[in-house]
Amino acid sequence: MIRLRGNQGLKGALAERLSHFVNAHVRFDADNWDRNRIYPISIIRQLGTEGLLCPFLPEQFGGEGAGMLQVGEVFEELGKWCSSTRSLLTVHGMVATVIHRFGTVQQKSTWLPSLSNGSLTAAFALSEKGAGSDIKAIETIAVDHGDYVVLNGSKSWVTFGQWADIFLVFVKIGGELAAMLIDRCTPGLKVKPAIEMLGLRASGTTEIEFNACMVSKANLLGKVGTGISLIAMTALDFGRYSIAWGCVGMGQSCLQESLDYAENRVQFGMPIQSNQLVKKMISEMVVESKAARALCEKVAESREDKLPDAIVQTWEAKYLASKMSRKASGYAVQIHGAAGCVGGSLVERHFRDAKIMELIEGTNEMHEILIADQALARRRTNG
Known part of the structure; x- marks a missing residue:
């Protein structure tokens, strides 16, 4: 027996917004996005406006404070019609989740409201050509220079990397694994053309390269060694x-x-x-x-x-x-x-x-x- 208590399924305003959004903007356009390997930035922004990007975040950061069943049912509904849209919410939510859990007060106030309202989009950059399931094999290196680090390396299979404004990037600093938030506009960061995928063709999956990227240590998420x-x-x-x-x-x-x-x-x-x-x-x-x-x-x-x-x-x-x-x-x-x-x-x-x-x-x-x-x-x- 499932005891939902305060974690009731979708209902009320959130369910109404989701249903309207899917029928108006996703259901009949998803095939065109898939065929042309595109995803309109306007849809991302509107997802944020409708409160659908990060409904699990507390209200103070622009979320709905939605329970786990409600969050799951959002993914369920999007999965019926467009897995590329669902994948956007997945990687975006992955980044927002860890910022909320491990971020400093400053990091939370800086990033979470913008991730929630859709003014910024996030991508998750962990995998490399030589490091998939074997995460510890990553070779992207960040060299410590006091208040900042210098990154060199690359990441593969970055979902929605084509359109992301910030990347959660996993690197090695002094041989230990760490996570950093890196702005797309950072000098030396290069986003390659989208990879032609079997599926999720509108997800903008790509590779990114780091060539002597200078990143402030203020962008380090959590401690070195906990990445x-x-x-x-x-x-x-x-x-x-x-x-x-x-x-x-x-x-x-x-x-x-x-x-x-x-x-x-x-x-x-x-x-x-x-x-x-x-x-x-x-x-x-x-x-x-x-x-x-x-x-x-x-x-x-x-x-x-x-x-x-x-x-x-x-x-x-x-x-x-x-x-x-x-x-x-x-x-x-x-x-x-x-x-x-x-x-x-x-x-x-x-x-x-x-x-x-x-x-x-x-x-x-x-x-x-x-x-x-x-x-x-x-x-x-x-x-």
Whole structure:
């Protein structure tokens, strides 16, 4: 039984704004953004105006003080129609989350209101060509020069890097890992052209280079040595939570599109919904999307209660939901046949986007290792 208490699902003003925004600005434009690999800055600004960029932040920083279930359902709704928009809120929220948790008073007052209202957009820069799951292998170096550091290196797979105003960048200072907030306009910082991706084509994923970038130590987030153990892990935990809910939305969308198509597509004199194999695919989509949502709801409760195993539950939810969305999108394309393989088809876009979900914020294989290790550890502890 899910006990929501003060963490009730979307309702009232926030739900109304979300529904209006999605229908007016996302649902019917997402395919064009995907096809042209663009994302309008005006939409980002409007997301902020509507209070949808950082609803989890306290009101003093421009947020809604929304509970974890409400936050999850925002990602769920956006996942139904545009995973690129959902990915913007994910990386933007990852940065805002760690600034709120680890930032100084000055950093919070400087950055959070602007991140909340959309006047600034943030991106998360951790991965490098030689450092993906192996975070400690990063080679971007910041050399200490007293009141500032000088950065050299590069970052890969920076979601929304094409349009971000600030980057949360992970570097090594004196051999220890640290996190820094770096303005896009910093001399020596170069944003490369967007990478052509299988999915999330409107997400502006890119590479950035640092060539002798001078950055004030006032932009250091937290302490040197806590960049991975606290800051990166906290950000990635938020990212997994948002992706899990976005995948739930994708699964629901694939199911609805399949139901509509199966009812109206006639072959051999009858709708294909009467075909037993089509029914099999639909039944699996129904049950597995419900299971993924139920696990996400449970995680929302655990996160709201700040339970110690909430992090592991988030890994589990992201793992299950990403597998579900990939399977559901595959079934949806199969049910649609050729109509599901052409550009402009929502299920075709979900099919491409869903594969990315199994890779980002920790591959499914890394999830399997961690989930199994946790189960084995509990077994040893409990006997």
